[in-house]
Amino acid sequence: MSTARxxxxxxxxxxxxxxxxPDVGWWPIxxxxxxxxxxxxxxxRTRSGFGLGWLFGMAFLLxxxxxxxxxxxxxPWVALSAAESIAIGLVGALTARMTRLGTxxxxxxxxxxxxxxxWVGAEQLRSAWPFGGFPWGRLAFSMADSPVARLxxxxxxxxxxxxxxxxxxxxxVGLLALRERSVIQGLATLVAVIAIAILxxxxxxxxxxxxxxxxVAWAQGNLANEGLDSFSRARExxxxxxxxxLALAQAHPNAAxxxxxxxxxxxxxxxxxxxxxxxxxxxxxxAFNAPLLLGTNDYTxxxxxxxxxxxxxxxxxxxxxxxxxxxxxxxxxxxxPMRSIARxxxxxxxxxxxxxxxxxxxxxxxxxxxxxxxxxxxGPIICFxxxxxxxxxxxxxxxxxxLAVQTNNATFGATAESTQQLAxxxxxxxxxxxxxxQVSTVGVSAVISPTGRVIDRAELFTRDAGIATVPLRTTLTxxxxxxxxxxxxxxxxxxxxxxxxxxxxxxGRGRS
Numbered sequence: 404m405s406t407a408r409x410x411x412x413x414x415x416x417x418x419x420x421x422x423x424x425p426d427v428g429w430w431p432i433x434x435x436x437x438x439x440x441x442x443x444x445x446x447x448r449t450r451s452g453f454g455l456g457w458l459f460g461m462a463f464l465l466x467x468x469x470x471x472x473x474x475x476x477x478x479p480w481v482a483l484s485a486a487e488s489i490a491i492g493l494v495g496a497l498t499a500r501m502t503r504l505g506t507x508x509x510x511x512x513x514x515x516x517x518x519x520x521x522w523v524g525a526e527q528l529r530s531a532w533p534f535g536g537f538p539w540g541r542l543a544f545s546m547a548d549s550p551v552a553r554l555x556x557x558x559x560x561x562x563x564x565x566x567x568x569x570x571x572x573x574x575x576v577g578l579l580a581l582r583e584r585s586v587i588q589g590l591a592t593l594v595a596v597i598a599i600a601i602l603x604x605x606x607x608x609x610x611x612x613x614x615x616x617x618x619v620a621w622a623q624g625n626l627a628n629e630g631l632d633s634f635s636r637a638r639e640x641x642x643x644x645x646x647x648x649l650a651l652a653q654a655h656p657n658a659a660x661x662x663x664x665x666x667x668x669x670x671x672x673x674x675x676x677x678x679x680x681x682x683x684x685x686x687x688x689x690a691f692n693a694p695l696l697l698g699t700n701d702y703t704x705x706x707x708x709x710x711x712x713x714x715x716x717x718x719x720x721x722x723x724x725x726x727x728x729x730x731x732x733x734x735x736x737x738x739x740p741m742r743s744i745a746r747x748x749x750x751x752x753x754x755x756x757x758x759x760x761x762x763x764x765x766x767x768x769x770x771x772x773x774x775x776x777x778x779x780x781x782g783p784i785i786c787f788x789x790x791x792x793x794x795x796x797x798x799x800x801x802x803x804x805x806l807a808v809q810t811n812n813a814t815f816g817a818t819a820e821s822t823q824q825l826a827x828x829x830x831x832x833x834x835x836x837x838x839x840x841q842v843s844t845v846g847v848s849a850v851i852s853p854t855g856r857v858i859d860r861a862e863l864f865t866r867d868a869g870i871a872t873v874p875l876r877t878t879l880t881x882x883x884x885x886x887x888x889x890x891x892x893x894x895x896x897x898x899x900x901x902x903x904x905x906x907x908x909x910x911g912r913g914r915s
Contacts, residue, residue, distance in 0.1 A: 409451070409455055433542060438572065441572040445579070448499060449503075451499060453495050459488075460487060460492065467823075469818055470815040470820035490528055497901055497904045497905075514572075520565070520896050524901070538790040543830060544823065544826050553603040553608060556834065556881065557880075562889065610838075610853040617772060620652075620693070620869070622867075624645075626639065628813075645686055662694055663688060664809070666811060673711075697715060698811070707738070709729070714726070727783045733786070737758070766801070781804070781807050782798030790824075796886050796887065805875060833854060835853075847862065853874065
C-alpha cells in the first residue's frame with residue numbers, strides 16, 4: 404500500500420472515530436474507524452506506524468476534545484490532543500512492526516488480537532499517566548447505545564474497548580481480503596464481526612430493586628454561557644439551584660422526596676462558612692424536608708482546597724461526617740502541575756489560583772433516609788472522576804447503592820463535553836449495576852437506570868429539575884468484583900506483546 408493511501412486511511416479513520424462518539428453518536432462507525440487504522444498499519448515501517456498512529460489520534464482527538472479549546476484556548480487544546488495521541492502512535496509503531504516482521508509467525512491469525520491488546524494497553528497507560536492520566540476518548544465510551552456496551556457488566560470499560568478494537572481489526576482483515584478479491588473470506592469476516600458484536604445482548608443486566616427504592620429530586624440551576632467567567636458568579640449559581648428546587652416543590656406539593664441532589668460547584672461558597680449561602684441551601688432542603696447532597700469547595704487546608712460533596716440537612720447544618728472529597732483532581736483544570744512552565748503556554752493557568760488537593764476515599768456518603776428508616780449509601784463521583792475506572796468500582800465495593808455523578812459543565816459552552824460525560828455515566832451504570840444520576844450546573848443532567856437506560860434528561864443551558872424513584876442495589880457485578888484484576892491482566896498481556904514485538908526479528912514472510 405502506498406504511503407499516501409496509508410495517510411488517507413489513518414486520517415479518515417480518526418475522523419470516523421470522532422463520529423462514533425456523542426454528539427453525533429454513530430457507534431457502528433467505530434468498528435470501521437479501527438479497521439481503517441489497522442489496514443493503514445499493516446506491513447508499514449515502524450516509524451511510519453508511529454506517525455500514522457499519531458495522525459489517527461490527532462484526527463480523532465482534536466474534534467473530540469473541542470470543548471477544551473472552548474474552555475481554555477487553542478494551545479492547551481492542541482497540546483492535550485498531541486500528548487494523548489502519542490499513546491496511539493505507540494500502538495501504530497508496534498502494530499506496524501509486528502505485521503511487517505511477521506512476529507507471530509504461524510499464529511498470524513492472532514495479529515488482530517495482539518493489536519487489540521496493544522490498543523487497550525495504550526488506553527490504560529494514558530488513563531494513568533502523566534499527572535494521573537486522562538481517560539477521555541476510550542473506545543468503550545462510544546458504545547453506550549450498542550449491544551457491546553453490555554460487556555461493561557462483565558468486565559468494565561477495558562473489556563468493551565478490547566472487543567471494539569478486536570472486531571475493528573478483524574473487519575480490517577476482511578476488507579483487505581475483499582481488496583485482494585478473496586470475496587468469500589472477506590464476506591465471511593464481515594458476517595462474523597456483525598454476529599459477534601450482537602452477542603453481548605444476551606448478557607444479564609438487572610435493574611430490579613434489592614434494598615428498597617429512593618426518591619430523589621434533582622436540580623439543574625443553569626447559568627449564562629460565559630465560559631470561565633462562570634466561576635466568578637458563585638452566589639448566582641447557588642440562588643439558581645435554590646430557585647429551581649423551590650419551583651419543583653411548588654409544582655409537586657405532595658411529593659415524598661427522600662433526597663435532593665445538586666451538582667458540583669452548585670455552592671462554591673461553603674455553606675458551613677457563609678451564613679448567606681447556608682440560608683439559601685437550607686431553604687432548598689426545607690422545600691422537600693429532605694437532606695440535600697451538594698457540591699462545594701473546602702478552603703480549610705492551608706496549602707489548597709478540596710472539591711467536596713456534602714449533605715445539608717433541613718435543620719440548617721451539614722450532616723456530621725457526611726462528606727466526600729474528590730480523589731482525582733483534573734490536572735491543569737483544578738490544579739496546575741509545573742505552574743511556572745505551564746504559564747509560558749497559557750495565562751489561563753492563573754485562573755486556578757488555589758490548587759485542588761486529592762481527597763482520601765472511598766467515594767461513599769451515608770445519608771439518613773426517613774422513609775426507609777436507615778442510612779442509604781450514596782456513591783458520589785465528582786465530574787471527570789466518572790472517566791476513571793477505579794472510582795465508581797471503589798464506590799460500589801464500599802457499599803454504594805446508587806451513584807451520583809455531580810458535575811459542572813458551565814465552562815465548556817455548547818459542546819459535546821456534557822454528552823460525552825453522559826455516555827460515560829451510562830456505561831458506569833451498566834458496569835456497576837447501579838442507578839446513576841448525572842446532575843450538572845448547566846446540563847446535561849440525566850437519570851439513568853441500572854441497565855444504562857436514560858429515564859429523564861435535561862438539555863444544555865436550561866433551568867430544569869425533576870423527581871425520580873430509582874432502585875437501590877447491593878449485588879456486585881462481575882466487573883465490580885474482577886474489573887481491577889482484569890485491567891491489570893490486560894496491561895500485562897499488552898506489555899508482553901509489546902516486548903515480543905520489540906525483540907522480534909523478521910521471520911521472512913515476504914510481505915510487501
